[in-house]
Amino acid sequence: MSNREWPLWEVFIRSKQGLNHKHVGSLRAPDATLALENARDVYTRRSEGISIWVVESNYVHASDPSDADSLFEPSDTKVYRHPTFYEVPDGIKHM
Amino acid sequence: MKTMDLQELEKRFQEKIDKEIKIEPNDWMPDEYRKTLIRQISQHAHSEIVGMLPEGNWITRAPNLRRKAVLLAKVQDEAGHGLYLYSSVETLGADREATIDDLHSGKAKYSSIFNYPAVTWADIGTIGWLVDGAAIMNQVALCRCSYGPYARGMVKICKEESFHQRQGFESLVTLCNGTPTQKAMAQDAMNRFWWPALMMFGPSDDESPNSAQSMKWKIKRFSNDELRQSFVDATVPQAEILGLTIPDPNLKWNEETGHYDFSPINWDEFWQVVNGNGPCNKERIEARTKAKEEGMWVREAAMAYAEKRALKKTA
Ligand SMILES: [Fe+2]
Ligand SMILES: [Fe+2]
Numbered sequence: 001m002s003n004r005e006w007p008l009w010e011v012f013i014r015s016k017q018g019l020n021h022k023h024v025g026s027l028r029a030p031d032a033t034l035a036l037e038n039a040r041d042v043y044t045r046r047s048e049g050i051s052i053w054v055v056e057s058n059y060v061h062a063s064d065p066s067d068a069d070s071l072f073e074p075s076d077t078k079v080y081r082h083p084t085f086y087e088v089p090d091g092i093k094h095m
Numbered sequence: 096m097k098t099m100d101l102q103e104l105e106k107r108f109q110e111k112i113d114k115e116i117k118i119e120p121n122d123w124m125p126d127e128y129r130k131t132l133i134r135q136i137s138q139h140a141h142s143e144i145v146g147m148l149p150e151g152n153w154i155t156r157a158p159n160l161r162r163k164a165v166l167l168a169k170v171q172d173e174a175g176h177g178l179y180l181y182s183s184v185e186t187l188g189a190d191r192e193a194t195i196d197d198l199h200s201g202k203a204k205y206s207s208i209f210n211y212p213a214v215t216w217a218d219i220g221t222i223g224w225l226v227d228g229a230a231i232m233n234q235v236a237l238c239r240c241s242y243g244p245y246a247r248g249m250v251k252i253c254k255e256e257s258f259h260q261r262q263g264f265e266s267l268v269t270l271c272n273g274t275p276t277q278k279a280m281a282q283d284a285m286n287r288f289w290w291p292a293l294m295m296f297g298p299s300d301d302e303s304p305n306s307a308q309s310m311k312w313k314i315k316r317f318s319n320d321e322l323r324q325s326f327v328d329a330t331v332p333q334a335e336i337l338g339l340t341i342p343d344p345n346l347k348w349n350e351e352t353g354h355y356d357f358s359p360i361n362w363d364e365f366w367q368v369v370n371g372n373g374p375c376n377k378e379r380i381e382a383r384t385k386a387k388e389e390g391m392w393v394r395e396a397a398m399a400y401a402e403k404r405a406l407k408k409t410a
Contacts, residue, residue: 004398005192008185025248026182028191030394031401042178045171046255065122 008057009035011042013049021053029054112313117243120186128312131305132242133187134203135314137194140180141205145198145379147173149213150222158216165262166219172255179251183244199384201371206230208291210373217270217277217284223263225285225292225330231256232326233296241313264333271337278338285334286342293357294365296323302362327355 006028012021024043029035035054043049063071079085088095104123111118118124147170154170157163181191197203208226213219234256237249270281297303297319309315317325327346334341345358367373 006394006398025179026185027178030397031404034397034401041171042175045168045175062121065119 006030009039009054010057010060011035011039012053012055013039013043014051015049017050021051024048026057032056109311112241112311115313117246118241119243127308128314129187131309131312131314132245133184133189133194136180136184136187136245137189137197138204138206140177140184140194141198141203142209143173143177143180145205145209145383146226147177148379148382149209149211149375150219153213153216153219156216157219162266169223169259169262172259176252176255179248180245183242183248186244195387199380199387201380204369206295207365207368207373208295209379210368210375211287211291212375215280215284217267217280218288220263220266220270220281221284221288223259223261224267224333225263225288226295227256227259227263228330229292229295229326231260232322232329236316236322239313239316264337267337267339271339281337282339285339289342290361290364291368293323293327293360294368296320296326298362298365299360324354327357331355 007030008026008028009032010026011024013024014021027035027038027042029038032054036052039052039054044052075081105125108118108124108128118128150166150173151170154163154166157166181194184194185191194203198205208229213222231253234249234253238246238253240246240249267281270277300306300318300320303319306315306318310318331341331346343358345356347356349356368376371377
């Protein structure tokens with residue numbers, strides 16, 4: 001019916017001071033100002049956040065799920081990147 | 096060769112499902128899985144939105160300010176639920192406005208319960224208690240749906256729904272402890288909403304041919320009849336506390352099965368309402384179509400304003 005749809009925005013919310021903004025969902029809005037206002041109404045009706053980011057979905061670049069093996073598998077095999085890989089003598093504390 | 100590939104993809108897809116690995120928007124999925132979800136999620140979204148109509152009608156007539164604030168908050172939540180769900184349907188590549196136009200043209204369905212009118216204040220309490228109660232029963236099961244965005248939306252919705260049912264029940268407790276007229280009003284609402292609420296779980300298992308595939312894909316975790324039975328079992332004791340009579344002479348605790356037995360459902364009525372002949376089908380669709388058509392200039396103006404401002408910025 002309308003010739004041009006409102007763009008899609010991704011919504012990120014900081015639930016409290018000291019925490020990251022986290023993706024919570026998306027919505028449609030004509031511009032950033034209204035996207036923020038709509039995000040307030042749609043995603044923070046119960047004190048879910050103290051700060052909102054909105055990003056036009058067009059600008060999100062995502063990795064291809066079919067590349068997941070080649071991208072992430074190499075780190076699965078590198079157990080020496082974790083402290084638990086290393087043995088320390090019994091007497092050592094706090095390392 | 097090509098069909099082999101497809102078979103292999105389908106096999107891997109089913110393995111993921113069997114291992115309880117969620118499917119995300121960009122993952123490969125069978126066309127039928129995508130179509131089933133688009134249909135189901137958009138119908139769910141439509142139900143949230145159309146569901147605002149019978150209740151919204153009572154906001155200005157709520158008996159006091161507390162009830163009015165509560166009803167307003169509930170109806171606003173339902174709008175939110177509709178929006179989460181339209182967003183999740185978009186992750187499947189569906190065109191949001193096209194799904195809405197399908198609702199308006201009658202091609203897409205929504206929960207048949209919203210085609211019944213809310214004629215008294217007791218209906219509002221009853222809708223919260225029984226209709227939201229039945230919706231919660233359905234939606235809790237959907238929190239474990241194999242499609243990630245739908246499952247996550249359901250988790251958020253379920254958290255919000257729990258007050259919807261409680262506020263309805265609380266309102267009925269007040270009426271049932273009130274004057275005989277108030278109590279009779281509550282009973283009358285119960286008489287009208289009980290059977291339509293049971294129909295909300297959809298046709299019997301032997302009449303729903305797509306159920307088996309949905310269960311295999313873990314879109315559904317429980318059959319319609321299983322959910323309906325859980326709802327009856329949970330609701331009968333609540334009705335007893337209210338002192339309301341459930342309009343079913345055959346409703347009886349069955350010691351052997353550990354469930355309540357109840358009368359067969361009038362499926363003719365269900366199909367009549369689903370197919371457009373319920374008391375309010377026409378009115379509901381007209382209200383939604385009018386909202387879109389008469390609100391269109393606002394959408395267009397907002398878009399034109401945003402475009403003008405963006406142009407100014409770059410100039
Ligand atoms: Fe809802
Ligand atoms: Fe609700």
